Amino acid sequence: MDKWVLIDGNSIIYRAFFAMPQLTNSSGLHTNAVYGFTTMLLKLLEEEKPTHMLVAFDAGKVTFRHEGYAEYKGGREKTPPELSEQFPVLKELLRSFGIAQYELSGFEADDIIGTLSRIADESGIETVVVSGDKDMLQLASDHVTIALTRKGVTDVERYDPAQIQERYGLTPLQIIDLKGLMGDTSDNIPGIPGVGEKTALKLLHEFGSVEGVLANTSEIKGKMKEKVEAHQEDALMSKKLATIYREVPLENKADELVYNGYDGAVLGDMFRKLEFKSLIERLDLPEAGGAAADADLAEANYAVMAAGDLTADALSALLANSESFYLEAIGDNPHQAKVIGLAVASGDRIAVLSYDDLMGGKLSTPIRSWLEDAKAPKKGYDLHKAELALSWLGIELRGVTFDALLAAYLLDPTETSQTLAALIQRHRLAAIQTDETVYGKGAKFQVPGAEVLAAHLAAKADAVRRLVPLLTEELEKGHMSKLCYELEQPLAVVLAGMEKQGIKVNADVLQDLGAELEKNVAQYMSDIYAHAGMEFNINSPRQLGEVLFEKLGLPAWKKTKTGYSTDAEVLEKLEPYHEIVKLILHYRQLAKLQSTYVEGLLKEIRRDTGKVHTFYRQTIAATGRLSSQFPNLQNIPIRLEEGRRIRKAFVPSEPGWHILAADYSQIELRVLAHISGDEKMKQAFIDDTDIHTKTAMDVFGVTADQVDANMRRQAKAVNFGIVYGISGFGLANNLGIARKDAEMFIAQYFEVFQGVRAYMDNIVAQARNDGYVTTLLERRRYLPDIKASNFNLRSFAERTAMNTPIQGTAADIIKLAMVNMDKELRERGLRSRMLLQVHDELVFEVPAEELELMKTLLPQVMEGALKLDVPLKADVSYGDNWYEAK
DNA sequence: CTTCTCACG
DNA sequence: ACGTACGTGAGAAGT
Numbered sequence: 001m002d003k004w005v006l007i008d009g010n011s012i013i014y015r016a017f018f019a020m021p022q023l024t025n026s027s028g029l030h031t032n033a034v035y036g037f038t039t040m041l042l043k044l045l046e047e048e049k050p051t052h053m054l055v056a057f058d059a060g061k062v063t064f065r066h067e068g069y070a071e072y073k074g075g076r077e078k079t080p081p082e083l084s085e086q087f088p089v090l091k092e093l094l095r096s097f098g099i100a101q102y103e104l105s106g107f108e109a110d111d112i113i114g115t116l117s118r119i120a121d122e123s124g125i126e127t128v129v130v131s132g133d134k135d136m137l138q139l140a141s142d143h144v145t146i147a148l149t150r151k152g153v154t155d156v157e158r159y160d161p162a163q164i165q166e167r168y169g170l171t172p173l174q175i176i177d178l179k180g181l182m183g184d185t186s187d188n189i190p191g192i193p194g195v196g197e198k199t200a201l202k203l204l205h206e207f208g209s210v211e212g213v214l215a216n217t218s219e220i221k222g223k224m225k226e227k228v229e230a231h232q233e234d235a236l237m238s239k240k241l242a243t244i245y246r247e248v249p250l251e252n253k254a255d256e257l258v259y260n261g262y263d264g265a266v267l268g269d270m271f272r273k274l275e276f277k278s279l280i281e282r283l284d285l286p287e288a289g290g291a292a293a294d295a296d297l298a299e300a301n302y303a304v305m306a307a308g309d310l311t312a313d314a315l316s317a318l319l320a321n322s323e324s325f326y327l328e329a330i331g332d333n334p335h336q337a338k339v340i341g342l343a344v345a346s347g348d349r350i351a352v353l354s355y356d357d358l359m360g361g362k363l364s365t366p367i368r369s370w371l372e373d374a375k376a377p378k379k380g381y382d383l384h385k386a387e388l389a390l391s392w393l394g395i396e397l398r399g400v401t402f403d404a405l406l407a408a409y410l411l412d413p414t415e416t417s418q419t420l421a422a423l424i425q426r427h428r429l430a431a432i433q434t435d436e437t438v439y440g441k442g443a444k445f446q447v448p449g450a451e452v453l454a455a456h457l458a459a460k461a462d463a464v465r466r467l468v469p470l471l472t473e474e475l476e477k478g479h480m481s482k483l484c485y486e487l488e489q490p491l492a493v494v495l496a497g498m499e500k501q502g503i504k505v506n507a508d509v510l511q512d513l514g515a516e517l518e519k520n521v522a523q524y525m526s527d528i529y530a531h532a533g534m535e536f537n538i539n540s541p542r543q544l545g546e547v548l549f550e551k552l553g554l555p556a557w558k559k560t561k562t563g564y565s566t567d568a569e570v571l572e573k574l575e576p577y578h579e580i581v582k583l584i585l586h587y588r589q590l591a592k593l594q595s596t597y598v599e600g601l602l603k604e605i606r607r608d609t610g611k612v613h614t615f616y617r618q619t620i621a622a623t624g625r626l627s628s629q630f631p632n633l634q635n636i637p638i639r640l641e642e643g644r645r646i647r648k649a650f651v652p653s654e655p656g657w658h659i660l661a662a663d664y665s666q667i668e669l670r671v672l673a674h675i676s677g678d679e680k681m682k683q684a685f686i687d688d689t690d691i692h693t694k695t696a697m698d699v700f701g702v703t704a705d706q707v708d709a710n711m712r713r714q715a716k717a718v719n720f721g722i723v724y725g726i727s728g729f730g731l732a733n734n735l736g737i738a739r740k741d742a743e744m745f746i747a748q749y750f751e752v753f754q755g756v757r758a759y760m761d762n763i764v765a766q767a768r769n770d771g772y773v774t775t776l777l778e779r780r781r782y783l784p785d786i787k788a789s790n791f792n793l794r795s796f797a798e799r800t801a802m803n804t805p806i807q808g809t810a811a812d813i814i815k816l817a818m819v820n821m822d823k824e825l826r827e828r829g830l831r832s833r834m835l836l837q838v839h840d841e842l843v844f845e846v847p848a849e850e851l852e853l854m855k856t857l858l859p860q861v862m863e864g865a866l867k868l869d870v871p872l873k874a875d876v877s878y879g880d881n882w883y884e885a886k
Numbered sequence: 887c888t889t890c891t892c893a894c895g
Numbered sequence: 896a897c898g899t900a901c902g903t904g905a906g907a908a909g910t
Contacts, residue, residue, distance in 0.1 A: 541890055541908080562909095565891095567891060567892085589892090592893070593893095595906055596906060620903075626903095628904075632905065635892090635893040635894035635895085635905085638893095639893085668895090733900070795898085799901070807901065839895040839902085839903095841895085
């Protein structure tokens, strides 16, 4: 069975260019559009398995369409040079793939594809047309489906005639009439002025075609009638321009479209030229010239010393002059990670010890005492994980002086891969093997034999050693040395302490709650089945969508890329239509509690201690916040009472102790008041007024007692919006009001808080100028998209520029408070323990006799963490469990 | 392994 | 005109 795939080259490369972030190879060639195009090709090859394939291009500037209408495609912006330079590259890439390409002077890509799809259709050959242009829908038929790009490049939506009917209520050929009426600004096709998609569809549903509309103008009312009558000629010409010409002389071309797959070596060479390294790996393409794979790998200018090569004294001597340290622990969860070895580099020797060497034998004593010696300096990589993994072996890691992972994170917190291999590559140092190469991944993961493993661990210790001076210098240049050595590194130790300590979770409380939930979930389930008239999996959005929108016929208005959206926003809008909707919302709420918080949390409780030990990741969030994993203890329910009860299970680990919690009040807005210097906002916090009420008063121009609940709610949403980097659309969406009204609120807000407006303008300008923004403690985030020509990318970067200094400074502040508080506890010899951090909240367990002291000490330390132009405020609460501490 | 949904600040 | 709020992690489905 033949299968043809016909691609509108111009349309897709444009799409790819605007959808992909800036990307260049090391010689400065822009490659983003070609990269995007390539990912789309790969997806098509995999999904469609075509026997024939063609990429069609527009040729030259003038086509037959210009003969009747010289202004066709006039007024278009010039193609950006960053894109033009990629056309020849794309054509070369297609040759490397072995994919046919075609262009014919006087015709557009549309016409070539239109003709070939007609030929395919006439022979009954299944064909997919790929484009970003809706006009292509006119080509759909029983054998021809149209894949239109939606978001990005690889996300496409397929249309056959039935789907076009469903979406527009039109046949494929009527798509031409649609454009005839609407016109198309991008092609400079006029259509009828004032007729957009809505009106055009209405007219077509009534009269069937452009000609039908023109013949029945008497039945059209008001202004619309005048417009249609005045622009009859335009409509007819527009229809003609929009019609794809399907008789291009292309007979007997089919053989040239045959696709036989690509030659890995040829494609590999092309990808190397473009530096598409991830794709080389993904397709497992051969290395250049077959061999020489290891040519770039660093040559070991050190001797790997295994246990057999070392005496205890020799090891001690080496450790005394250590330059770097690397500990390998397998597994993502450091509390369960298996230590398989470690390496210490010193001059031309790198000692590599196994787990067994660490746990017993002649070398165990020297290595353990070195690890635990706070005076023995250690420069390493991910020592937070190392500290935890070792601690479960009864070894306390001390004396960390430099962590390459933390440094790398500070230097670029948005970088997703901070592995040693990636860091080495980014710094253009001689390469080391990736973990994936050495261990494999997924089901194929396997620890290699002792010798190979030793070589790899030694290479990593050596990599750390080579990175340290570079990272140190970059931190210095970025003014982040203090942030690294005095905040993040000490914090890593505090976090490890919290994680080792863990928090006690009462399994009985969870089990009781679970039993209750189970009953209720079952009840909801049967009620939902009764209303639906059938049983189905409510947890499956797909099945739920079918029941709601097809079986029950509820109105569908929001779609995901795979089907109907059934999220809470959709369901809330559907509530008035059917009783089942409310039941589903409740079911969802309870099922979430049951699976994630009752069952999920129960699985994390250690049988021996009854505690859960989360892991705070310090190098994930782009803003400087922490994140929490295994389990995530930063998203335990609180907003709704049913869920909040989960917190009753979090209890002190010792009898008679209490849970004490303190959270910063409005920390982000206080930070904003400080960094913007807005006098009005500063004064509001100095007077300790309710900021949302104050905002409502100023924005609505009323007195305090005139602010009702709704005004305060709206003001609160505006304040949130300000912190997020406000947009009219976002605020409108959040408040469920018209965008115009939202924009009015924002304008009014900026009228009042002029300092805030100035800050927002300045920070975006600063980001454009420097390429990055910073927090008060000089934490940095780069925003490469701030200059993007793509509106979406640029807007996103602008909002990020506004938000990151605020969210990031708040993160700085609570981190300072944590380090200071830890110090206070130790210096005062208190037994109280810090257990959790939830972005603006700290949770402790405290013995009864320390409660009074802690109730004043904790807020004092939190409020004094950083001196701002406005006071910081922390509210304390306590109880017998986390629920009571509210 | 990705997608959807939903929990938190 | 474009199409969005900022930052995370986890469970269940379905490929």
